[in-house]
Amino acid sequence: MEKQIDVVLPYLVDSNNGTYFVEYRCFYIKTNRLERFRVYKGFAKLCPEQVAGHAKKIISHLTDKLKSGWRPWDGNNVIYRDEVEYHNVVSITGRTRKDKNQIRRYFSEFLTYKKSDVSLKSYETYQSKIRRFELWLESNGYGELLLSQLTNEIITKYFIYLIQKRKLDSVTVKNYRILISSMFAYFLKTKLIKENPVHDIPRASKLVDNAARPITDRDMKKYLEYVALHDKQMLVASLFQFFLLLRPGQELRLMKVQDIDLHRKAAYVADNNAKMRKRVVTIPLALEELILNANLLAFDANFYIFGKFGEPGPVTIGKNHFNRKFRIYRDILKLSEKYSFYSLKHTGAGILMESGATLAELMAQLGHTSFESTIHYVRRHFGEKSQKVVNLRPEFLKGII
Template identity: 30%
Template sequence: MYSHLDLTKRLTLSAMQPAKKGQNQPPPYRNCKLYHYDYDTSKTWLLEFYQWNIVTQRKERRFFSKFNHIKDAKKRLAEAQKWERFINQQLEQGSVYNPAIGKTPAPKPVASPLLLTDLESYLADKKSTLGSEESYKVYRNFSDKLKTFIASNKLDQLSTKDVTPEICEQYRDYILKLHEHPTTRRKEITQAKTFFQYYAKKGRRRYDVSPASDLELVPKQESQMHEPYTDKQVSDIIDLIEQKQDFQLLLFIYFVHYCFARPGKEVRLMQVKDLRERSVMIRPGRSKTSITKAPTLPKPLAELIDFLDIRSCNPEFYVFGNEGKPGSVPVGKNHFYYRHSKILAELGIVGKYTVYGWKHTGNIKAIRLGINPKKLQLQNGFTEYRTMEIYTRRLAAFADDEIYDKFI
């Protein structure tokens, strides 16, 4: 025998809601009718009744059949009649049909991350993994442009998963209007492709295929090189600097020329502690790449360092201090540019000649001297020999004496 509580629990699974306390009149209903098909236990017996649906606000035909597991006809009949009496009692007391009872509520959809949110996460990842602020700056600039595009097109609430190839094409058009130089255009479009591909990878997947996968890159165009100096120009410039005894400028040029270092941060922000007996450490915070470079100090440079007694200074000092000697404050970004420009102007050297040109001049001289290309790769700080090959090819117009002498 079932207790009243057992019966109530089982009916609750059938969405029958008990009457409210204080309810005087039951809502419309119709008592149970048993369909037993001449007591044939091979068929499904049913209790049919009508009950008030509180959602549709009308009587609804309902069935109850949780006794068909009993195979004996007499026992099934007794069970069915027991349920019939109980359901009728519930109907008379005002029980109603509530379709919501017993149904598991649908899980709330998980909000898909917004494009702007994912952009910030992408930036945070790059900032924590890149070796230098200079490298991170490239990604930050890309982020600023994408944010401007998002705002101007009112895409602030766009989820990353909802980004379409059409939106990516619109961003490409935006970049083409923003920049004219092919190299800049290519870099910016590549940044977009890299960003959207980041969210196609396992673990952070927003889509199976990046919506930017088919973005067409602008054809690559080699940038114009800083003009290298001729042998005569080198001789004239060095002679004039020595006459003026501007040894700080000479030392700066030597680091660019002999170590193939970039004048911006690699040389300007060099510290005394970076100098080794026969090499100099150029760390990721200053180098263009995320690795430490350690170019060799050729004799002329090493001798000039010793002549100026740089190593005896405070290790934390910048080699090129703002008072004309090693100090705690480095020279400004354009300091040596102006000093170098005055030398060129005095000698009447005009054209695309810059301090950076000494890097190419040094490479050309080393190539002409027959120094092993692999050693030149290390001196330049190139992580791949392929980069050295490309660089050598670009310098070939200035460096190939063999073609000049033999191709007659």
């Protein structure tokens, strides 16, 4: 998924020559990059002991303004919070808007409608992409148009911007098209417009596959030996991910002690955690042994298995906790950058297939709702393996290899 940092919140900088200043960065759509801003005011006359207190006031003031939607290039527009805000890796920000901005109001209405209709992760995808679209409309002079005045010509210009300026790959551009088209389909259904302007959209030619790659046996052993020695919780999380094939952001981190049933060899993925519905995955004997050795079932049944302090507890870890830790350990071990924490799921699925599991068994463990989804998953991550190709060894190779 395409991501863009929108704001780097203020922080104090010591330039090592006695000069102090507060620095922050904001993404400016007209330059298509993070622009740097610095505040020097008041630091020159301070002694070193006073710097931290002065910086704290400036940082607090700027942080509040940035989170409310203010940007250094903004005028005195009225600020308010609505659903057209962008969640990113640094902060959650709003956006300034004039009261008469009809486009923003209806975009927000659509997001409110989708909020109860999709998972949190899907909602955040809708929110970030629609916010970028609305930001582009404002920056290009279309922000004060009526909803019905957003023509196919304007929509096409936006997609040309995504392809030529942002240089997004074909899959990401297609996702933008599907999402924005669904929003205008909603406006059409609610009779806010008379036709959907999202049609005959240019297609990007660049194809980039950023899917996490399965981990080789050698690298898997190297990684597991390291975390077993240095991070017990990461070892448990890695093997849960490997054996249960869970989605790490929601299903894994929100699993509770009560969701483990060793008698039935079952792990329950609760309704509000799963992407689609309640499901049950099978616990292999090797994972059961790990659960018993880690004494996980001795904790309160309502505790999250992956608690904030390295053991089951009432507060779970953050959404990207394991992803960040995996990258740190991956880099320490000098493993491929194509690996991510999600790679553990793909690695487990691949080994399950090689063990002789049927497509139906793999589909159930993955939590897919159709054979088509599982077939697509297998082809994408493992390709089409032919034993005839694997065993190919022509006679003329004898004595050479």
